[in-house]
Amino acid sequence: MARKLPKVDVVIIGVGWAGGIIASELTKKGLKVVGLERGKERKTEDYFMVHDELRYALRYGMMQDLSKETITFRSTEKFRALPMRQYGSFLIGDGLGGSGVHWNGQTFRFLPYDFQIRSQTVEKYGKNKIPPGMTIQDWGITYDELEPYYDTFEKMAGISGEENPLAGKRSSKYPTPPLKKTKAMELFTDAAKRLKLHPYVQPAANLSESYTNPDGISRAACQYCGFCERFGCEYGAKGDPVVTVLPVALKTGNFEIRTHSNVRRILKTGNKATGVLYTDVTTGEEIEQPADIVVLTGFVFNNVRLLLLSGLGTPYNASTGTGSVGKNYAYQVRKGNAVGFFDKKKFNSFAGAGALGMILDDYNGDNFDHSNLNFIHGGMIILGQTGQRPIQNNVAPKGTPTWGKEFKQASLKYANSSFTVGGEGSSMAFQHHYLDLDPTYKDAYGDPLIRITFDFEDQDRNMAKFLAKQCSVIMKEMGADHVDYMQELGPYDVSTYQSTHNTGGVIMGDDPKTSAVNNYLQMWDVDNLFVVGASAFPQNAGYNPTGTVGALSYRAAEGILKYHDKGGQVV
Amino acid sequence: MAEENKGNPESLSRRKFLRNTGFTVGGLAVGGVLGSLLPRKKEEKVAPAVKAENFNQALMYFTPEQFQLTEAATERIFPEEESGPGAKALGVAFFIDHQLAGDWGFNAREYMQAPFFKGEKVQGYQGRLRRRDIFDIGLRELQNHSMTVHKKKFTELKEEEQDAILRDFEEDKVNLTTISPSGFFQMLRSATLEGAYSDPLYGGNRNMDGWKMRNYPGSQMAYTDIIDKDFKKINPQSLKNHLNH
Numbered sequence: 001m002a003r004k005l006p007k008v009d010v011v012i013i014g015v016g017w018a019g020g021i022i023a024s025e026l027t028k029k030g031l032k033v034v035g036l037e038r039g040k041e042r043k044t045e046d047y048f049m050v051h052d053e054l055r056y057a058l059r060y061g062m063m064q065d066l067s068k069e070t071i072t073f074r075s076t077e078k079f080r081a082l083p084m085r086q087y088g089s090f091l092i093g094d095g096l097g098g099s100g101v102h103w104n105g106q107t108f109r110f111l112p113y114d115f116q117i118r119s120q121t122v123e124k125y126g127k128n129k130i131p132p133g134m135t136i137q138d139w140g141i142t143y144d145e146l147e148p149y150y151d152t153f154e155k156m157a158g159i160s161g162e163e164n165p166l167a168g169k170r171s172s173k174y175p176t177p178p179l180k181k182t183k184a185m186e187l188f189t190d191a192a193k194r195l196k197l198h199p200y201v202q203p204a205a206n207l208s209e210s211y212t213n214p215d216g217i218s219r220a221a222c223q224y225c226g227f228c229e230r231f232g233c234e235y236g237a238k239g240d241p242v243v244t245v246l247p248v249a250l251k252t253g254n255f256e257i258r259t260h261s262n263v264r265r266i267l268k269t270g271n272k273a274t275g276v277l278y279t280d281v282t283t284g285e286e287i288e289q290p291a292d293i294v295v296l297t298g299f300v301f302n303n304v305r306l307l308l309l310s311g312l313g314t315p316y317n318a319s320t321g322t323g324s325v326g327k328n329y330a331y332q333v334r335k336g337n338a339v340g341f342f343d344k345k346k347f348n349s350f351a352g353a354g355a356l357g358m359i360l361d362d363y364n365g366d367n368f369d370h371s372n373l374n375f376i377h378g379g380m381i382i383l384g385q386t387g388q389r390p391i392q393n394n395v396a397p398k399g400t401p402t403w404g405k406e407f408k409q410a411s412l413k414y415a416n417s418s419f420t421v422g423g424e425g426s427s428m429a430f431q432h433h434y435l436d437l438d439p440t441y442k443d444a445y446g447d448p449l450i451r452i453t454f455d456f457e458d459q460d461r462n463m464a465k466f467l468a469k470q471c472s473v474i475m476k477e478m479g480a481d482h483v484d485y486m487q488e489l490g491p492y493d494v495s496t497y498q499s500t501h502n503t504g505g506v507i508m509g510d511d512p513k514t515s516a517v518n519n520y521l522q523m524w525d526v527d528n529l530f531v532v533g534a535s536a537f538p539q540n541a542g543y544n545p546t547g548t549v550g551a552l553s554y555r556a557a558e559g560i561l562k563y564h565d566k567g568g569q570v571v
Numbered sequence: 572m573a574e575e576n577k578g579n580p581e582s583l584s585r586r587k588f589l590r591n592t593g594f595t596v597g598g599l600a601v602g603g604v605l606g607s608l609l610p611r612k613k614e615e616k617v618a619p620a621v622k623a624e625n626f627n628q629a630l631m632y633f634t635p636e637q638f639q640l641t642e643a644a645t646e647r648i649f650p651e652e653e654s655g656p657g658a659k660a661l662g663v664a665f666f667i668d669h670q671l672a673g674d675w676g677f678n679a680r681e682y683m684q685a686p687f688f689k690g691e692k693v694q695g696y697q698g699r700l701r702r703r704d705i706f707d708i709g710l711r712e713l714q715n716h717s718m719t720v721h722k723k724k725f726t727e728l729k730e731e732e733q734d735a736i737l738r739d740f741e742e743d744k745v746n747l748t749t750i751s752p753s754g755f756f757q758m759l760r761s762a763t764l765e766g767a768y769s770d771p772l773y774g775g776n777r778n779m780d781g782w783k784m785r786n787y788p789g790s791q792m793a794y795t796d797i798i799d800k801d802f803k804k805i806n807p808q809s810l811k812n813h814l815n816h
Contacts, residue, residue: 048813049810049813051770051789051791051813052769052770052772052790052810053768053769053770054770054773058765058769059674059675059680065680066682067678067679067680067681067682070682073694074694075691075693079691080688082688082690082694082697083682083684084682084694085678085682085683085695085696085697086678086681086682086695086696088695180795180799181799182799183799183800221795223792223793223795224793224794224795225791225792225793225794226791226794345802346786346802347802348794348798348800348801350786350787350794351797351798352794352798356798390785390787391764391765391768391769394764403647403648403737403741403763404647404648404650404734405650405652408649408650408652408654408657409652409654411785412654412784415785415786415787416785416786416802440686441682442684491693492693493692493693493695494695495693495694495695495696
C-alpha cells in the first residue's frame with residue numbers, strides 16, 4: 001500500500017520550464033503547490049567544471065539515464081518497434097529544470113500562419129493543397145491571442161533580440177538588446193541583404209547584458225564561452241527555470257519541490273483526477289499525493305505516456321484517426337543544410353553562445369508563395385555560432401576520406417574556417433505518425449515504454465531539399481570557396497542527432513473530438529487536469545519550440561487559476 | 572599555474588576574469604559559481620618545475636597486446652604528420668583503456684534489456700554486447716585478419732598494410748558473426764577523436780596538443796573581448812586550470 005500524504009491544492013509532474021512557470025504563477029496567488037521531479041536537484045554551482053565536451057556532449061551528463069527508461073521506435077506499423085538503446089536523434093532532459101537547463105536558448109514566437117495553418121492553407125491554395133493523410137490542424141488560439149503570454153515569457157527570461165521583419169506584431173520590444181555580431185554573422189547579414197532577404201539577430205535566452213526581470217530576479221550577461229547546448233550555464237546567463245521561476249515560487253513559501261520522485265500514475269475517480277502515485281527512487285517507496293488540481297508538465301513522451309498508463313483521455317487510433325492521446329506526433333526537419341569551407345579566412349568559431357546567430361524567415365511559414373511548390377510551410381534559415389567544440393566538429397569537404405592523414409589535415413585546416421547555414425524545417429502531422437504504449441519493452445519499474453511511429457514524408461523530403469538549396473545560395477554569396485549541401489533527406493533515423501524538438505500527442509484545439517486539451521491546456525475529458533508543453537502542438541513550426549512552450553505555460557497558469565476560482569471547463 | 576599564465580596573456584583565469592570585468596549586478600556577484608570563485612586565500616607559489624611522473628599512464632582494462640593494437644590502429648586513424656602529433660603521442664590508447672573501464676565500457680546508462688532483435692538500420696544499435704566486449708572481439712579479429720592476410724601481427728605491418736586491414740573492417744569485408752566489423756571500426760574512429768580532443772583529464776589530448784593543432788582554446792572563462800573580432804589565436808587552458816584559481 002502506498003503511503004498517503006495530506007492533500008495539496010496543486011501537484012505538478014515534472015519541474016522544467018512549464019512546471020516552473022506554473023509553480024511561480026500559482027504560488028504568487030497563494031495556492032499550495034508540490035512539484036514532483038524524477039531527477040536530481042540542480043544549481044549553478046554544479047557547473048564549475050562544465051567546459052567538458054566529453055562528459056556533457058558525448059556522454060550526455062545532463063540527460064535521462066536510458067538504462068532506466070527510453071522510447072521505442074519504428075518507421076511504420078509494418079516494423080517491430082525497438083528500443084532506442086543509445087542517444088541519437090534527440091536528447092531527453094532530466095533533473096530539476098529539465099530540458100530547460102541544457103537547451104541553447106533559441107527563443108522564437110511562431111508565425112501567425114502557424115496557429116491557423118489548416119484554414120489559411122485551404123483559403124489560399126484550396127483544400128487539395130493538403131495531401132491525403134496530412135492531419136494538420138488549427139491550434140484553437142491565434143497569434144494575437146497568445147501574444148501577451150509570449151511577451152510575459154520573454155520579459156521573465158530577459159530575451160535578447162531585435163525585431164523580426166517577417167513575423168507577427170509585437171506589443172513591446174525585446175527586454176534586452178541583441179547579442180554581439182560575429183564576423184561570420186556579418187558575412188551572413190551582408191550576403192542575405194544582397195539577396196534581398198531579411199536577416200535578423202536570433203532571439204536569445206543568453207543575456208546580452210545584465211538584467212533584472214519583473215519578478216526581481218537579477219542575472220548576469222553571457223560571456224560567449226561556447227558551452228551551451230547540452231551544458232548548464234555557470235553564470236546563470238542562460239535563462240533556465242532554476243535561475244528564474246523556481247526561486248520566485250520557493251520564495252512565496254507555498255512551493256515544495258520533491259526531487260527523485262518519479263510519478264507513475266495519475267489517480268482518478270470518475271472523470272476527476274484525485275492526485276498522483278509516485279515512487280521515491282532513493283528508497284523505492286510508493287507514495288500517494290492527493291491534490292485538487294493535477295498539472296502534467298513533463299517532456300512530450302512522458303506527458304503522453306502518463307495519460308495512457310493512467311487511462312485518461314481517449315487513446316488515439318491511427319487506423320481510424322479517432323481518439324486524441326498520442327495523436328499528431330511531429331518533429332523537426334533539420335537536415336536541409338549547406339556547409340561552407342573558407343580557404344583563406346579564419347573565424348573565432350570556437351567562441352559562441354547557444355542562441356548566437358542570424359536568422360531569416362523568407363522561406364518560413366507562408367512567407368513565400370507555395371502555388372508551384374510540392375510542399376507547404378518551410379522553415380527558418382539559420383547561421384548559428386554556438387562554439388565549435390573539437391570532438392563534434394570535424395568537417396571536411398565532400399570526398400575527403402573520413403580517417404587517416406588526409407582527413408586529419410582537412411579537419412584541422414577547416415576547424416576555424418567552416419560554417420553551416422541550416423534550414424530548420426517545420427514538421428507537419430500525419431495520420432500514421434503517433435505515440436502509444438509499447439507492447440514489449442518496459443522501464444525500470446515494469447511500466448511499458450512509449451512507442452514512436454514516425455518517418456519522413458514527401459512533404460519533408462521536398463521541403464528539406466528546397467531549404468538546403470536556399471542555404472547553399474546564401475553560403476556561396478557569403479564567399480565560401482567550397483559549398484556542400486544536402487541532396488536527399490533520406491529516411492528518419494533515430495540514431496543520428498537532429499534536434500530535441502519532439503512535439504504533439506496531447507494536442508490543443510477548439511474541438512473535443514479532434515484535440516485532447518482546450519486552449520488553456522485543460523483536458524477536455526478531465527476538468528482538473530492540465531497537460532502543458534510541446535505535447536500541445538498540433539504540428540511543429542519552423543522554429544525552436546521553447547518560446548511557445550513558455551507562452552502556453554503562462555496561458556495554462558491563467559487557466560488553472562480560473563478553474564480554481566470557478567471550476568468546470570474554463571473556455 | 573601563476574607562471575604559466577604569465578606566458579599566456581590571452582587566457583583569462585577565473586580570478587582575473589572577475590577582477591577585470593566587475594562581473595556583478597548591483598555590486599553583488601550573481602550566481603553560485605561566481606561566489607565560489609572569489610579567492611579565499613593568497614595564491615600559493617608553485618614550486619619550480621620538477622617534471623612529475625604521469626601516474627595516469629597505466630592500464631585499467633586492456634591487456635598489453637590489446638593496448639598495443641589499439642595504439643597502432645588509432646595512429647592510422649589519426650596519424651602524426653606535419654601539423655602535429657598523432658593518436659599515439661596524444662595518449663589516445665590510454666584514453667580508450669580508461670573509458671572502457673568505466674560507464675562507457677559497460678553501456679551503463681544505456682537501455683540493455685532483452686529481448687534483442689536485429690533491427691532496421693534506422694533503429695540504431697540493437698546488440699546485446701557491451702563496448703568492452705566489442706573491443707575484446709574487434710581487437711582479436713583485427714589481429715586474426717592480419718595473421719590471415721599477412722601471416723604477421725597487426726603491429727608488425729607496414730602502414731599501408733595496416734590501412735588496408737582497417738579498411739576491410741570499415742567496409743565490412745571481414746566475415747564476423749558476433750560483431751559488425753564496420754560498427755567496431757566506427758567506434759574506434761569516434762573514440763580516437765574523443766581521445767585526441769577531450770580535456771586532458773581523461774588521459775588523451777596530452778599536453779593539450781590536440782587542441783593546439785587546431786587552435787582550440789579549451790576551457791576559457793569568456794570570449795566577450797573577441798567574439799565580434801577577427802580570428803585570434805589563444806593559448807589553450809584545461810579544466811585543471813580552473814581548480815587552481
